[in-house]
Amino acid sequence: MSFRHADILSAAQFSRAQIEQWFARADDLAARLARGERLRTLDGKMLATVFYEPSIRTRLAFEAAMQRLGGGVLSLADAKTATAISGEPLPDVIRAVAHLADVIVLRHPDAGAACVAANASAAPIINAGDGTGEHPTQALLDLYTLRAERQTLDGLHVALVGDLKHSPAVHSFARTLSEFQVEFSFVTPAALAMPTAITDDLRERGFSVEETNDLARSLQTADVVYMTRVCKERFSDLKQYEKLKDFYLLTRALIEKAKPGLSVLHPLPRANEIAAEVDALPNAAYFRQVKNGVVIRMTLLADILAD
Amino acid sequence: MSFRHADILSAAQFSRAQIEQWFARADDLAARLARGERLRTLDGKMLATVFYEPSIRTRLAFEAAMQRLGGGVLSLADAKTATAISGEPLPDVIRAVAHLADVIVLRHPDAGAACVAANASAAPIINAGDGTGEHPTQALLDLYTLRAERQTLDGLHVALVGDLKHSPAVHSFARTLSEFQVEFSFVTPAALAMPTAITDDLRERGFSVEETNDLARSLQTADVVYMTRVCKERFSDLKQYEKLKDFYLLTRALIEKAKPGLSVLHPLPRANEIAAEVDALPNAAYFRQVKNGVVIRMTLLADILAD
Amino acid sequence: MSFRHADILSAAQFSRAQIEQWFARADDLAARLARGERLRTLDGKMLATVFYEPSIRTRLAFEAAMQRLGGGVLSLADAKTATAISGEPLPDVIRAVAHLADVIVLRHPDAGAACVAANASAAPIINAGDGTGEHPTQALLDLYTLRAERQTLDGLHVALVGDLKHSPAVHSFARTLSEFQVEFSFVTPAALAMPTAITDDLRERGFSVEETNDLARSLQTADVVYMTRVCKERFSDLKQYEKLKDFYLLTRALIEKAKPGLSVLHPLPRANEIAAEVDALPNAAYFRQVKNGVVIRMTLLADILAD
Numbered sequence: 022m023s024f025r026h027a028d029i030l031s032a033a034q035f036s037r038a039q040i041e042q043w044f045a046r047a048d049d050l051a052a053r054l055a056r057g058e059r060l061r062t063l064d065g066k067m068l069a070t071v072f073y074e075p076s077i078r079t080r081l082a083f084e085a086a087m088q089r090l091g092g093g094v095l096s097l098a099d100a101k102t103a104t105a106i107s108g109e110p111l112p113d114v115i116r117a118v119a120h121l122a123d124v125i126v127l128r129h130p131d132a133g134a135a136c137v138a139a140n141a142s143a144a145p146i147i148n149a150g151d152g153t154g155e156h157p158t159q160a161l162l163d164l165y166t167l168r169a170e171r172q173t174l175d176g177l178h179v180a181l182v183g184d185l186k187h188s189p190a191v192h193s194f195a196r197t198l199s200e201f202q203v204e205f206s207f208v209t210p211a212a213l214a215m216p217t218a219i220t221d222d223l224r225e226r227g228f229s230v231e232e233t234n235d236l237a238r239s240l241q242t243a244d245v246v247y248m249t250r251v252c253k254e255r256f257s258d259l260k261q262y263e264k265l266k267d268f269y270l271l272t273r274a275l276i277e278k279a280k281p282g283l284s285v286l287h288p289l290p291r292a293n294e295i296a297a298e299v300d301a302l303p304n305a306a307y308f309r310q311v312k313n314g315v316v317i318r319m320t321l322l323a324d325i326l327a328d
Numbered sequence: 329m330s331f332r333h334a335d336i337l338s339a340a341q342f343s344r345a346q347i348e349q350w351f352a353r354a355d356d357l358a359a360r361l362a363r364g365e366r367l368r369t370l371d372g373k374m375l376a377t378v379f380y381e382p383s384i385r386t387r388l389a390f391e392a393a394m395q396r397l398g399g400g401v402l403s404l405a406d407a408k409t410a411t412a413i414s415g416e417p418l419p420d421v422i423r424a425v426a427h428l429a430d431v432i433v434l435r436h437p438d439a440g441a442a443c444v445a446a447n448a449s450a451a452p453i454i455n456a457g458d459g460t461g462e463h464p465t466q467a468l469l470d471l472y473t474l475r476a477e478r479q480t481l482d483g484l485h486v487a488l489v490g491d492l493k494h495s496p497a498v499h500s501f502a503r504t505l506s507e508f509q510v511e512f513s514f515v516t517p518a519a520l521a522m523p524t525a526i527t528d529d530l531r532e533r534g535f536s537v538e539e540t541n542d543l544a545r546s547l548q549t550a551d552v553v554y555m556t557r558v559c560k561e562r563f564s565d566l567k568q569y570e571k572l573k574d575f576y577l578l579t580r581a582l583i584e585k586a587k588p589g590l591s592v593l594h595p596l597p598r599a600n601e602i603a604a605e606v607d608a609l610p611n612a613a614y615f616r617q618v619k620n621g622v623v624i625r626m627t628l629l630a631d632i633l634a635d
Numbered sequence: 636m637s638f639r640h641a642d643i644l645s646a647a648q649f650s651r652a653q654i655e656q657w658f659a660r661a662d663d664l665a666a667r668l669a670r671g672e673r674l675r676t677l678d679g680k681m682l683a684t685v686f687y688e689p690s691i692r693t694r695l696a697f698e699a700a701m702q703r704l705g706g707g708v709l710s711l712a713d714a715k716t717a718t719a720i721s722g723e724p725l726p727d728v729i730r731a732v733a734h735l736a737d738v739i740v741l742r743h744p745d746a747g748a749a750c751v752a753a754n755a756s757a758a759p760i761i762n763a764g765d766g767t768g769e770h771p772t773q774a775l776l777d778l779y780t781l782r783a784e785r786q787t788l789d790g791l792h793v794a795l796v797g798d799l800k801h802s803p804a805v806h807s808f809a810r811t812l813s814e815f816q817v818e819f820s821f822v823t824p825a826a827l828a829m830p831t832a833i834t835d836d837l838r839e840r841g842f843s844v845e846e847t848n849d850l851a852r853s854l855q856t857a858d859v860v861y862m863t864r865v866c867k868e869r870f871s872d873l874k875q876y877e878k879l880k881d882f883y884l885l886t887r888a889l890i891e892k893a894k895p896g897l898s899v900l901h902p903l904p905r906a907n908e909i910a911a912e913v914d915a916l917p918n919a920a921y922f923r924q925v926k927n928g929v930v931i932r933m934t935l936l937a938d939i940l941a942d
Contacts, residue, residue, distance in 0.1 A: 075716060097384060
């Protein structure tokens, strides 16, 4: 499919061929930026960020990507407060912003909010995290980073660790990985397990999916570990959160006992699940993910807003 | 009068000739944007938005307008919080920002705040809503939309409905309409009546002004209905607000019984006064208003900041 | 030293020669702006503002400076709220933003935070106020303003007044002034005295430093008075703040009795320490400081981001 003027709502929209085409373009953009080339592909276009929950990396990476392509930015960093008094519903906000901008990046606490927005909008919607739903552009940058770290996306054993119940990034990442030949380990306490819809789908399509709560053991065979923060904001019972928040901690000692060459990813922000001592190891790819986030968003915006 | 380097504080500054000149320029700008032309009229100029109360449409429309003319933007989306600790007074904030930007767009909860700001400022001030005062650029985009919907601004019967006491948009809109040959119906519960200063002024100048609380009846003769939200933030007594907030609801059924071809406007955001079922009717012009808001602000900014 | 790709953390980094070179460049930039020249020196570069406490002037002056040089801006005006739920530590935020922007301007409530950030960052950090620490770029614009007001920076008697304990601007200003031949009066109630580290350092280096609580008397000999706000946000005991907040008030009467030609500076925002009646006097330079803030930040950004 073409993504010209299309919404990006779910990683289920991404085929292997599409992903590979985007990554080739992202490589090209990265090379041009590295040469100091000034791009003006989206000169005269406008991107709006509409964020009902804060996000530093995602909002700023989209705003940086748009500006690095010569486009303009409208920033609504706190849509929750801006709509608090009037109680203006999401579709009204989106319908209005769609008349001000050429593309809208939406972050919202409710799963499905990006679909609601897309139905209301005359402009393409990019889902930048809809509660426990999906975060498809995060998955693309995760995958792009993984390709840079491993040179291939096939034949990898990937352990997804932590709050697989709530993290929209991990839902999208699992879907995207399933376009490649991978094995999965889902490493969680029982209360934070991956939604069965995703696990069942992967198994039906023939993937090996291990479910375990034993991080150390899963690291014996994993090539990649994708850590996640326990999403405090999704717990109605904070006592439950307190019990679960420190369930896993990836340390230098654990990495030393793991399969050699382990790649460590994290969508960030982290809370307590990766020790600071890990940051200096070559395994730690999570700050490289941030950098890749700009070039991936540049690729998507150029595609969606192509004339 | 010329608006070069001038403040825009009240719709009382707008003559019919001025309005018609602006609308002709707005038509021209809209045509150039539609052709994909990239404008750079305000390259090197800077606009600051200083908002003591949130506004999605007004702030972003000004920021979009400035960028679509090639200018830069400084965004102070939450001036209330930014001044909370120091208690810095409005004139100090404005005097400072006037040294950073070439024009300032101000939203403030107090009627008269835009005048206070203009007295302090070396840069032109655009009043983007001063409490229950005025919102003159909203009135211009309302009028511009009405002209597009009706092809003329003379001979219309306009019903203004809802919170005519507090809505600054409706105060400015009534003043602006009075440059044309129109009849007014002010449709409100008694507690939300249009300020007598406005009503008296219109009557003294020979306008027919009906005051009623009967929406259905006023729609028998109105060509245009301008709905407004009951302004919760202006009530010290929330019980009073609760009693009044659902006084009117414009439904599809009401429109079917109204004079054919009724145009429905609303400055947005709406709370409960227009049913969602109305959105799909050709009568609903309120999202077209948002789009027109950009080109009208482009026209004004180009005029104010002309060399 | 060269400031290419360097952090700006403390005014202690600024030599007299460096300051004079910057001021010559600032003069040149100001002249080019005044001629309406459009500068594009930083086209394709990106500045991020990361503010854990609000600041109107500092944030907007940096954002204006970057845009006036053709660069782009990423604005994180409320980093405190954005990190509240995850508890993301400062180094993680900075490490991430350093992959999105070419330079980071940081405001933070903790003294030393700018150093922590610089240690974590791949991009240069500009300290825009770290609690009671320093605010070096404010000191530069203060000094640049003083030079414009007095034609020289040598031979001046400078009275620093108010909350010399907490104000980071005044800590940086005193250090910067000490590159020139000046005499100091520190005018404070005992509870708000200048940190002894600064006072001792100045005295060891041979400067005359008077400590007094008598504003009227110090104005008999001062050429320059630098007023400061009592920093409410640094008091754990608000009763203590209430006792101290109105300790000094600079009035027209005080200025009339002072040494003729007194220059009045203030980093702003002010609370109650300068009467509004002073604003119209030629002595009042504090709004001219704001204007100078843009050209000084342009000078620094151009230097730091030079290819």
